[in-house]
Amino acid sequence: MNQQFEYINPQSLDEAVKLAGQGSVYAGGTDLLGLMKNDIAHPQRLVNLKALPELKAVERQKGKGLRLGALVTLNELAENEMLQKDFPAISQAAGSAASPQLRNVGTLGGNLCQRPRCWYFRGDFDCLRKGGATCFAMDGENKYHCVVGGDGCYIVHPSDMAVALLALEAKLEIYGPGGQRLLPISHFYVLPEDDPTVETVLQPGEIITSVIVPEQPVGSRSVFVKFRERSAWDFAVVSVAAALQVQNGAISGGKIALGGVAPVPWLDKKLNNTLAGTALDENGINKIAASALTDAEPLEQNGYKVILARNMIKGVLQSLAG
Amino acid sequence: MAEKDISRRIFIKRLGTGVAGSGLALSQLSAAVSAGKDDDAGEKAPKDQVLLQLTVNGKAVRLHIPASLTLAELLRDRLNLSGTKVVCNHGECGACTVLLDGKAVYSCHILALDAAGKEVLTVEGLLKGEELHPLQEAFVKEDGLQCGFCTPGQIMSAYALLKQKPHPTPDDIREGMAGNLCRCGAYPKIAQSVLAAAKSNARAER
Numbered sequence: 001m002n003q004q005f006e007y008i009n010p011q012s013l014d015e016a017v018k019l020a021g022q023g024s025v026y027a028g029g030t031d032l033l034g035l036m037k038n039d040i041a042h043p044q045r046l047v048n049l050k051a052l053p054e055l056k057a058v059e060r061q062k063g064k065g066l067r068l069g070a071l072v073t074l075n076e077l078a079e080n081e082m083l084q085k086d087f088p089a090i091s092q093a094a095g096s097a098a099s100p101q102l103r104n105v106g107t108l109g110g111n112l113c114q115r116p117r118c119w120y121f122r123g124d125f126d127c128l129r130k131g132g133a134t135c136f137a138m139d140g141e142n143k144y145h146c147v148v149g150g151d152g153c154y155i156v157h158p159s160d161m162a163v164a165l166l167a168l169e170a171k172l173e174i175y176g177p178g179g180q181r182l183l184p185i186s187h188f189y190v191l192p193e194d195d196p197t198v199e200t201v202l203q204p205g206e207i208i209t210s211v212i213v214p215e216q217p218v219g220s221r222s223v224f225v226k227f228r229e230r231s232a233w234d235f236a237v238v239s240v241a242a243a244l245q246v247q248n249g250a251i252s253g254g255k256i257a258l259g260g261v262a263p264v265p266w267l268d269k270k271l272n273n274t275l276a277g278t279a280l281d282e283n284g285i286n287k288i289a290a291s292a293l294t295d296a297e298p299l300e301q302n303g304y305k306v307i308l309a310r311n312m313i314k315g316v317l318q319s320l321a322g
Numbered sequence: 323m324a325e326k327d328i329s330r331r332i333f334i335k336r337l338g339t340g341v342a343g344s345g346l347a348l349s350q351l352s353a354a355v356s357a358g359k360d361d362d363a364g365e366k367a368p369k370d371q372v373l374l375q376l377t378v379n380g381k382a383v384r385l386h387i388p389a390s391l392t393l394a395e396l397l398r399d400r401l402n403l404s405g406t407k408v409v410c411n412h413g414e415c416g417a418c419t420v421l422l423d424g425k426a427v428y429s430c431h432i433l434a435l436d437a438a439g440k441e442v443l444t445v446e447g448l449l450k451g452e453e454l455h456p457l458q459e460a461f462v463k464e465d466g467l468q469c470g471f472c473t474p475g476q477i478m479s480a481y482a483l484l485k486q487k488p489h490p491t492p493d494d495i496r497e498g499m500a501g502n503l504c505r506c507g508a509y510p511k512i513a514q515s516v517l518a519a520a521k522s523n524a525r526a527e528r
Contacts, residue, residue, distance in 0.1 A: 001390045001391075001392055001395075002390070003390055004370065004388070004389075004390060005389055005390065006389060007372065007389040007433065007435050028432075029431070029432060029433065029436065030413060030431060033392075033413070033431055033432070033433070034412055034413065034431070037411070037412060046389070046433075048435075048436075050436070075425075098501075099416070099500055099501025100426055100479070100482075100483075100497075100498060100500060100501045101413070101416065101419055101426045101427050101428045101479070101501040102413060102428065102431075102501065104422075104425040104426060104427055105427050105428075105431075105432060232496070232497065232500035233500045233501055
């Protein structure tokens with residue numbers, strides 16, 4: 001690779017945080033190396049988090065829920081039998097990301113922090129997200145861009161894990177120069193209207209150390225589905241994650257999160273307000289699906305995403321009802 | 323000729339440099355390894371280089387490299403193991419697939435330093451002397467390739483798959499091999515080759 005940088009194995013999390021202030025944290029590297037090869041990132045220093053075994057644990061404590069270390073690989077999540085049984089949305093999302101080779105290397109924390117796949121951002125365009133003046137997708141090739149939440153920049157967030165974790169109301173443990181903080185994943189991502197040059201609220205030197213997933217109420221069911229243009233090794237055109245409680249044939253609580261529709265993993269307010277109390281019969285399912293993305297403002301080429309998302313929501317609800 | 327007895331030489335003759343061109347470099351690897359051994363443990367690394375120690379195809383390797391060297395660059399350019407192919411160089415096509423501690427990875431898309439202390443297995447490491455691995459034999463017998471350039475990566479992915487799932491279903495194969503592209507579109511025969519290798523392994527087990 002053409003770039004020069006130093007590669008440091010920190011001895012402790014504190015040392016990693018200290019060093020990361022003037023460099024990039026580096027875990028699987030599947031996204032960062034691509035950004036470096038595409039001349040988008042130019043870190044002078046890579047702080048190798050793989051040197052910290054404490055970030056690799058998968059733990060479950062009764063009553064407290066799951067703690068997933070940020071360095072657990074996507075394949076480890078996909079193949080974890082406990083997750084497959086009790087948190088299927090997590091293992092399904094992990095198993096549907098990227099390819100087997102990338103899932104062996106890519107980590108949970110890295111998946112949450114990956115940068116967008118917009119071809120203008122990845123390509124040789126001085127776009128708004130790279131500090132330029134224009135979003136080229138707005139009037140350009142925007143088939144895969146967002147239908148809601150875009151404001152000047154029309155990326156979609158590419159993480160599958162984030163969509164599943166948003167439905168499960170996960171929290172992120174973040175460690176940095178100011179100590180530790182716990183942040184709901186719903187507060188982690190940044191809309192372009194707030195800052196079009198970053199995707200997350202992570203500050204320099206801050207590291208996601210683990211993801212906390214609350215124990216789901218009895219009777220909960222979770223599922224993640226992803227529509228891709230080919231059935232493997234592709235990013236989501238639209239994804240839907242649901243973590244719902246169902247009692248007597250009606251939804252009693254829970255969330256549905258959408259991927260591929262917005263610059264951040266998306267919790268549609270009207271959709272989620274329609275869930276509780278609605279029966280999982282044909283009428284109820286239609287009503288819920290129709291409440292999704294009512295405020296969408298598609299670009300020239302991506303209006304299909306609204307229909308696709310609503311139909312996928314129907315499919316998810318039918319599978320949970322069945 | 324009995325198909326079982328395809329030798330490496332005949333195989334190369336048939337396929338050019340694709341699959342097993344790989345085997346040619348074993349002797350050069352030994353040279354690189356012994357050169358590494360000449361370094362004193364306390365020797366200062368050349369400017370902008372760092373010491374890397376790992377195991378490649380069962381042999382200890384110790385050498386100084388720049389941090390920016392990818393694992394594929396290490397294998398091909400420093401250790402002369404050119405069986406591993408680089409096509410997209412972006413971790414997308416799978417031609418560079420090798421095993422790292424038993425798991426398939428894109429060697430073009432991880433740094434050589436990420437392999438420090440670990441075991442790398444390349445397509446060259448599948449050979450036993452002149453004898454092809456059953457997977458390589460299966461790709462020949464089943465015609466699992468056209469131009470052959472993606473084949474070393476396909477075989478390494480298949481190797482990782484069969485290690486984890488010795489009796490794969492056709493769906494397991496499609497999913498397990500999903501990270502390897504073939505621009506010739508030889509997918510049906512690639513899948514058939516993997517299935518054939520799994521069956522011959524199963525026969526060998528009995």
